Amino acid sequence: MSSHPIQLEGDNQAGDLSPKVARFGLGLAVVGLGLGAALGFMSNDHDAYSHFWFAYLVAFCFVFTIVLGATFFTIVQHLVNAHWSVSVRRLSELTMANIPLFAIFALPLLVPAFSDDVEVWKWASMGHGHEAAADHGATDAAGDQAHAGPAEAHDLATQLEHEEHEHFVAAKEPYLNRTFFIIRLIAYFLLWMWMARFFFKKSVDQDTAEGIAPTLGAKKVSAVSVILFAFALSFFSFDVLMSLDETWFSTIFGVYIFAGAFLSCVCWMVLMSKFLQAKGKMTKVINDEHYHDLGKWMFAFTFFWGYIAFSQFMLIWYANIPEETHFYAARLTDAWTGWTWCLLIFHFIIPFAGLLSRHVKRNTNVLKYWAIYMLVLHWVDIYWIAMPNYKRGEAGAGNPFGLMEIALAVGMIGVLIYGIGKKSAKQALLPVRDPLLGKCLGFKNI
Amino acid sequence: MASTAIPASIDHEDLFPASLVQGENDLHSVTETVCGVLEASKPPKSWYLIFTVAVGLLGVLGAMIVYLVMTGVGVWGNNQPVAWGWPIVNFVFWVGIGHAGTLISAVLFLFRQDWRTGINRFSEAMTIFAVVCAGMFPAIHVGRIWVIWWVFPVPNQMDMWPNFRSPLLWDVFAVSTYFSVSLLFWYMGLVPDLATVRDRAKTKVRKFWYGLFALGWTGSNRHWHRYERAYLILAALATPLVLSVHSVVSFDFATSQLPGWHTTILPPYFVAGAIFSGFAMVLTLSIPARKMFGLEDLITLRHIDNMCKVIMATGMMVGYAYSMEFFMAWYSGNSYEGFAFVNRAFGPYWWGYWIMVSCNVLSPQIFWFKKARKNLILVFIISLFVNLGMWFERFVIVVTSLNRDFLPSSWHYFSPTWVDVLTLLGSFGLFFTLFMLFCRYLPQVAISEVKNVMPQAHPHLDDH
């Protein structure tokens, strides 16, 4: 079978919209990040620095997972020869292309990783000088205490817990140490930057190519890329988010972060597409069928996220093993209970019910609000993972949510908008000569 | 504005694959091909051969079950600490195989994968028979099987209710729901095809029975409209159901505190493994069957190629889960967790572990090569490897974690008895007996669905 040549209608170039968007994004970034930094550093309170770095980490991960989701989205479309997504694929490619930009914004995170004054990754400062002490300490200490009366036994319990903790940290030292951490981060970013560059270039090359060699080239590499991506994303999430609580572990965590990343990427694409159409671009090439499919992905990944989150929670809750269960225990007590319930209700139940109907998925004005809604909840999700580790186990720990969090998250979104604005200037907003574009414009959902 | 043309006249088999129905086929010849199998006065000789062997094994199964019930579960190798021996391994194995059918009919339907039409009837039947085999094992594993009805929330003479907080009870609900929904889904797809057989029937008996189950279908478009909507709804329901069933099976293990069982990735990992093994079984069955019954035009090399790719992808997911488990076992710093995994790979059952890894992760790697995916004998062999590897995966999970638990004084090397082995073989007898009957008496390919994806089926409403 071969495809027929198709004349594309409508305005499919960003044109002078690009610099406008870039300027807007830059403004948002400067204001947001500037305000956040000011709130964090104006205060002389030592804790506020840690608070700032936590909030920065949350904002970074929030937006960067969107970018990673877009990377995965792009690669997997090539892998499975998807035709429905061709007209919106450039949107995910534009998002994906910002990985180098975010590599720059990842650099400040080296401060909390390498400073002994700022406590974000506690293992980073704990690993120093503690290696030897933890190994057999527990047995000896208990031996000394063997003749103690019951009054002393309670102290013994606390002491044992402390030593157990040190033991776990010491066991991870070969993995969780500053040198290896930075090596791994560099490796992830190099890999992703290569992926983003490669797939973006192939797609743009196709716009002017005679044959379909670039598309086939992208397809060829896509399978291996997906595998590498899966491992890189998993270990990235272990390193950056899971290790905030240095004793906690969950094998499903990489999948959990992936679910959120893909979900938020699809939401982001809906928003980009609605924005462009509001500006008179792409009006003839993105229709209800494409929104319907994007909406289905939103719905599917809302469900998938719920499935993964439930699996992780239920298994840990059910077995109730101390070294795992403290993660949820912390999030189901005091200041965090509300946020946990909020995730369950607003990140799962409500969007599940709301996105169930096909009418919602095909009504793009409603779908747009669901996309914004889900992005906000994605931020809540990341915040909920990271922030309870701030001052974990210390007096005065609580939920420090405030203006700084909002400012930094908005600023980081500004960075993404700026990057997309910059990238969008040079080529069309969709892969105009993609071999599957004809099928993409013609299909109908049953 | 600048309107651009996409490149014309491209021919590439990946992007624009060959037609789903091969050969000189039109709507009528598809009907002939599929119905020909069940209208033939005699099935092929090989059918008799397989059917005889299968019925023989079914007899073995019957004998083993009678022996078990009359004597007690002591006839199996199960004993402390490996109280879940082969019966549970076999249960998970079969229920895993039972996942491909609904996946193909539901998930691939939602993904608009037209190629599923050639194999979905086939694999749905396989699903149902595999779930029958699966359901049998926990039932006979309970010991006193005459009170198995206590697992259902039916008021009993002790005024007790089942414990809904137990994962084993979730299993009862998940597997029975899955069985019912799969059966409905399968039967619903069969109705239009049964009507086709009814309308072609020459004898009164056939006309009566096929007519009875065809429910008076006339191909009315008002019916088709609701039928397709119901099909879509069932597909949308079956998709999370597929996820849930093997997740619930994984909960049987993962809610415990046993190292090697208690790991959070188990639900998606089990689901990927189930799809993996299910597709392997579809290949194992369809490669000989398409030859035996002359269905090569409908189950084409493209179908097999796609299934190979799915096997490779799910094999990778399983490999991902294996590696995550190993990494976390070390990363956790928990010595029991670490030991459980070292023991898997290098303990007394090291051979089981390495059979599992080489069959499940290494052997599908050959499908990277298109030539390998087109070599039917090789594909068939790899599909057998995958089946074997997935059986061993369950064996490794069940046995290695149990045989060396927290208390070294209770460590014990598990060995199956001859009853274990014959019961497993017998379950294959049950499966193949049912499957051979299906091949003989029901349309093996979804006739109306295949027609629907043929080029003749599309009305050209725009070229006036």
Next chain:
Amino acid sequence: MTNDNNFYGLLAEFEDPTALCKGAERVRDAGYKHWDCHSPFPVHGLDDCMGVKFTRLPWIVLTMGLIGLFSGIALQWWTNAVDYPYDISGKPVWSLPANIPVIFEVTVLFSAFTAFFAMWGINGLPRWYHPLLRKKSFAKATDDGFFISIEAKDPSFALERTGDFLNTIGAKRVEEVREADEPTNLPGNIKAKLWITAGVMLIPVGMVYQTWDSTTTEPRVHLVKDMDKQDRFRSQGETSMFADGRMSRPQIEGTVAEGQFFEDMSFVTGKDGGNYVTAMPASITVDEKFLAEGKKNFDIFCGLCHGANGAGNSKIHERAMMLAAQGEAIWVQPTDLTGVRIMDMADGQIFETISNGLNTMPAYAAQISTEERWAIIAYMRALQEEYGDAGPSADELAKMTPVERGDLVFNQQGCMACHTTNGTPLVGPTFKGYVGSDIKLTTGETVKGDLAYLTESLRDPLAKTREGSIPGAMVAYPNITDEQISDLFEYLSTLK
């Protein structure tokens, strides 16, 4: 309209899906109501051409799905939290996370059944008869034919006009369809037979219902006899086989039971003529391999409680102490195997303890082979060499005061595992103020805490048990000398 009651309508065949769709558009526009298209597969786009209204099926499914959802919740809540609440692994009787899977399954079950049955219901299926099916040519509708049928009951129907109309919109062939002349309902007695069958089938159901909560003194039916009734002798059972009517038989004089004959009885009993042996049996050579065997089994069986180095400070002990401190457990520290008491203990006595157990320590004869038990003892002796402290020599002891020696005895014999000196009760009573106090016995008598009672408690602790103590918790100390007891008494006297 036509007056012919047997006339069903017209059936027109079309060439292909395209022709069918175009024809359907025309019929729709002509305003017909009772008409339909028939095709071997769903023709996409035909719904619009026919003007088929979107089905209400999704809403029915949604409603039933919600009912399923709440049924799932209600079922589990009622059965587990209200009607029959019981504690399983400490989970609350109503624990939502554990109830989610079943709620989900029930929801899907309800929805799927609804989608299936409601679809057939709305379609008016199953039906066993339809006039169109009487047409030979209509068999193509499930093969490769495309048809439009218009019913005679349609208000716009007029035989000739409608026939011409069908011809003009592209029909290949138009046929008249008539209802069957013969009656189409089921043959007379089938219905009656079905009713009778249904009635008969209710009988077993009724019987089950009747026996449901009726009680009976008859034993229940044993399907498989050997699980409930086994041929065996019970140790306390009666039999007519022997004159004395007992099932259990004494050993016949002058015989040895099978497998119970040993050259060296001390090897299997640890005793030689009633006394504990003080050395390894002659058949054993203690070498490195033997010690390694001992270490392996010590780590597996003994170390769990007594600690890897035998000091009685294992993880289990630590955990139990934590729980004990919170009042959640009663705990006696496992004996320090490297202490003086065990150092002085005869090999035979240790052997007997391993074989038969003592207090909370279980018997290990079934798990550890005889030789391995001796190997454990050999390894324990090695541990004592390494970590043990034999305490002061006889000369040094002589120089100490009785109170100092008593303090030493207190610690060496492990008294502190159960008895404190500061007034806090542990498993045993505290020794603070023990001497001279009134001790109430289980018999109701009261004795004084004097040397005689202390001696008796150590020699034969079960003779006079203190009220509130656990009988048997205190073990006998046969190896302790009278001098040591009097030193201990001196020491206890200082605890006021």
